[in-house]
Amino acid sequence: MALLIACSSRAEQFAAEIRALEPGLNLRIEPNVGQAADIEAALVWQPPPGLLARLPGLRLIVSVGAGVDGLLADPTLPKVPLVRFVDPDLTGRMAEYITLQVLYHQRRMSEFRDLQTQRVWRYLPEPAASDVRVGLMGLGVLGRAAADALRPFGYRLRGWSRTPKTVEGVVSFCGPEGLDAFLAETDILAVLLPLTQETRGLVNRGLLGRLSRHGRSPLLPGPALINAGRGGLQVDRDIVAALQSGELYAASLDVFETEPLPAASPLWQHPRVVVTPHNAAESAPAAIARYALRQWRAYNSGAALDHVVDRTRGY
Amino acid sequence: MALLIACSSRAEQFAAEIRALEPGLNLRIEPNVGQAADIEAALVWQPPPGLLARLPGLRLIVSVGAGVDGLLADPTLPKVPLVRFVDPDLTGRMAEYITLQVLYHQRRMSEFRDLQTQRVWRYLPEPAASDVRVGLMGLGVLGRAAADALRPFGYRLRGWSRTPKTVEGVVSFCGPEGLDAFLAETDILAVLLPLTQETRGLVNRGLLGRLSRHGRSPLLPGPALINAGRGGLQVDRDIVAALQSGELYAASLDVFETEPLPAASPLWQHPRVVVTPHNAAESAPAAIARYALRQWRAYNSGAALDHVVDRTRGY
Numbered sequence: 001m002a003l004l005i006a007c008s009s010r011a012e013q014f015a016a017e018i019r020a021l022e023p024g025l026n027l028r029i030e031p032n033v034g035q036a037a038d039i040e041a042a043l044v045w046q047p048p049p050g051l052l053a054r055l056p057g058l059r060l061i062v063s064v065g066a067g068v069d070g071l072l073a074d075p076t077l078p079k080v081p082l083v084r085f086v087d088p089d090l091t092g093r094m095a096e097y098i099t100l101q102v103l104y105h106q107r108r109m110s111e112f113r114d115l116q117t118q119r120v121w122r123y124l125p126e127p128a129a130s131d132v133r134v135g136l137m138g139l140g141v142l143g144r145a146a147a148d149a150l151r152p153f154g155y156r157l158r159g160w161s162r163t164p165k166t167v168e169g170v171v172s173f174c175g176p177e178g179l180d181a182f183l184a185e186t187d188i189l190a191v192l193l194p195l196t197q198e199t200r201g202l203v204n205r206g207l208l209g210r211l212s213r214h215g216r217s218p219l220l221p222g223p224a225l226i227n228a229g230r231g232g233l234q235v236d237r238d239i240v241a242a243l244q245s246g247e248l249y250a251a252s253l254d255v256f257e258t259e260p261l262p263a264a265s266p267l268w269q270h271p272r273v274v275v276t277p278h279n280a281a282e283s284a285p286a287a288i289a290r291y292a293l294r295q296w297r298a299y300n301s302g303a304a305l306d307h308v309v310d311r312t313r314g315y
Numbered sequence: 316m317a318l319l320i321a322c323s324s325r326a327e328q329f330a331a332e333i334r335a336l337e338p339g340l341n342l343r344i345e346p347n348v349g350q351a352a353d354i355e356a357a358l359v360w361q362p363p364p365g366l367l368a369r370l371p372g373l374r375l376i377v378s379v380g381a382g383v384d385g386l387l388a389d390p391t392l393p394k395v396p397l398v399r400f401v402d403p404d405l406t407g408r409m410a411e412y413i414t415l416q417v418l419y420h421q422r423r424m425s426e427f428r429d430l431q432t433q434r435v436w437r438y439l440p441e442p443a444a445s446d447v448r449v450g451l452m453g454l455g456v457l458g459r460a461a462a463d464a465l466r467p468f469g470y471r472l473r474g475w476s477r478t479p480k481t482v483e484g485v486v487s488f489c490g491p492e493g494l495d496a497f498l499a500e501t502d503i504l505a506v507l508l509p510l511t512q513e514t515r516g517l518v519n520r521g522l523l524g525r526l527s528r529h530g531r532s533p534l535l536p537g538p539a540l541i542n543a544g545r546g547g548l549q550v551d552r553d554i555v556a557a558l559q560s561g562e563l564y565a566a567s568l569d570v571f572e573t574e575p576l577p578a579a580s581p582l583w584q585h586p587r588v589v590v591t592p593h594n595a596a597e598s599a600p601a602a603i604a605r606y607a608l609r610q611w612r613a614y615n616s617g618a619a620l621d622h623v624v625d626r627t628r629g630y
Contacts, residue, residue, distance in 0.1 A: 009438075092443070092469060093441075093443070096421070096422065096444060096468060099414070099468075100418040100419065103411055103414060103415040103418070106411070109415070109589075112589075112590075112591050112592075113428075115592075116583060116589070116590045119578045119583045119584070121574075121575035122592060123324075123594055123597065124594070125597075126408075126597070128404060128599060129407065148467075149467065152467065153464070154407060260436035261436055263434045268431060268434045269432070274424075274427075274428075274431070275427075275431045276427050277430075277437060277438055279441070282440075284443060
């Protein structure tokens with residue numbers, strides 16, 4: 001029995017970490033699949049479509065990412081347990097990213113950056129955290145980690161999710177019927193939703209125009225958007241239009257409809273947009289290796305797997 | 316009896332907030348001092364030197380800032396209780412600023428900004444918070460607030476102070492004899508010291524060269540400096556030199572030897588320096604008004620004042 005690593009990036013790093021933890025393991029790295037029948041488990045990130053279907057002995061798939069929309073888009077994906085990567089390294093990095101970007105916009109850092117490039121020393125009043133309403137779209141393990149990180153600063157936290165969720169210190173809204181009220185009371189929107197048929201393109205002009213309609217946080221020039229979920233959740237050109245119209249004050253985007261973000265995108269050089277290369281929660285190879293081996297051992301011993309994807313739900 | 320507001324900026328804002336809270340108060344705004352003998356208390360920020368000495372009835376001075384080095388530099392400062400402003404609004408804003416800048420450098424945001432301006436999508440590995448040692452210089456009320464804000468992210472916290480301090484989760488060093496060991500194990504140095512004869516110019520080339528000598532955090536390109544204390548603590552040209560030599564990877568500076576920072580300073584346009592205009596903890600006028608009135612009432616009722624400055628110590 002063997003473990004296949006089929007990852008479009010960092011495959012050798014994952015292999016080195018797995019070998020360090022379990023030297024005796026029969027490890028294959030795509031495209032060197034070897035005897036396909038031997039392979040019982042696969043650690044994957046953007047594997048070639050159809051590849052996994054050609055492994056007759058496959059019993060377990062572990063996704064390097066927390067988002068599995070890409071894998072589920074392959075109709076040939078074998079119907080074996082699909083586990084997505086969620087561990088403290090991932091949730092910690094995501095909580096850092098969301099906190100960093102919320103603080104960045106609350107503290108008007110885009111404007112201070114602009115002033116700095118012009119060598120201008122100018123005071124700008126900044127809202128207190130207690131006057132800023134942060135809306136978390138998605139209250140799964142990542143959304144809850146973000147709430148836990150933001151809570152001590154005193155932000156007024158709101159959350160929106162598909163089904164009702166109870167999170168300490170978060171005023172929660174749910175379903176399509178709760179979306180309008182959620183958006184109307186959100187100054188900084190942080191998107192951590194899974195990409196599903198229901199959420200694709202959700203962050204569009206219409207949604208952005210509904211942000212903080214019930215009055216803005218004093219001193220904040222307008223609503224801000226953070227997307228560290230999936231690029232397919234947003235409509236890039238609608239974000240550009242909302243920034244141009246002033247409906248949106250600023251944005252921090254880690255994901256895009258097309259990745260890498262095309263050089264022609266106006267998002268690259270907008271003065272109040274922070275672009276990062278889908279690394280909000282790029283976990284350490286060692287953490288991914290540990291997690292994959294834990295799943296493999298759980299599978300072999302009949303123990304419970306972590307974070308098995310519900311395919312009808314899509315995450 | 317009257318309260319004088321002698322502030323080089325925001326005087327009218329403070330007055331409006333104080334009037335809203337206590338409409339009957341006899342309030343004067345410098346330079347309209349009126350009958351000097353009436354004035355029993357003064358709320359000050361950079362008052363004209365000698366002004367306070369000309370108020371024979373003065374019994375209480377409240378400083379708008381937490382740092383009082385400027386006031387103490389006036390040899391004519393009356394020997395009445397001098398209270399510095401320290402409240403949850405101030406400590407919260409300072410904790411936000413330190414957390415924002417620590418996250419910014421841990422997550423290599425200066426480099427991502429550079430890549431963004433070049434429209435380059437490139438992954439840079441980032442250290443986990445648990446692999447980054449943050450050293451807090453100053454463990455007073457601001458240093459402890461910063462420690463409280465940073466702790467949940469998992470940073471390895473060190474602290475240095477004049478006298479021994481015990482802060483939860485912080486490995487503490489103290490005095491000149493503890494400085495070397497503190498610096499040798501610090502990746503990101505955050506300076507929150509008061510400015511005194513002992514601390515003036517402390518953040519110089521020699522000190523910066525001693526940072527993280529006992530091995531660096533993996534993935535962090537080098538040590539980073541954050542100064543949100545006082546400009547007089549640092550030697551601006553030494554920071555520039557340390558950045559040029561590579562001893563320093565990056566810096567976030569809210570304070571400078573000369574403020575406003577002169578247009579000719581190379582700090583303005585260094586790609587890995589964040590310049591902010593001494594607003595790390597620019598408190599809301601309402602919070603300052605509330606605090607000043609609380610001190611005034613405490614004085615009048617004989618109750619204890621908050622944060623009275625020890626003039627021999629200098630803070």
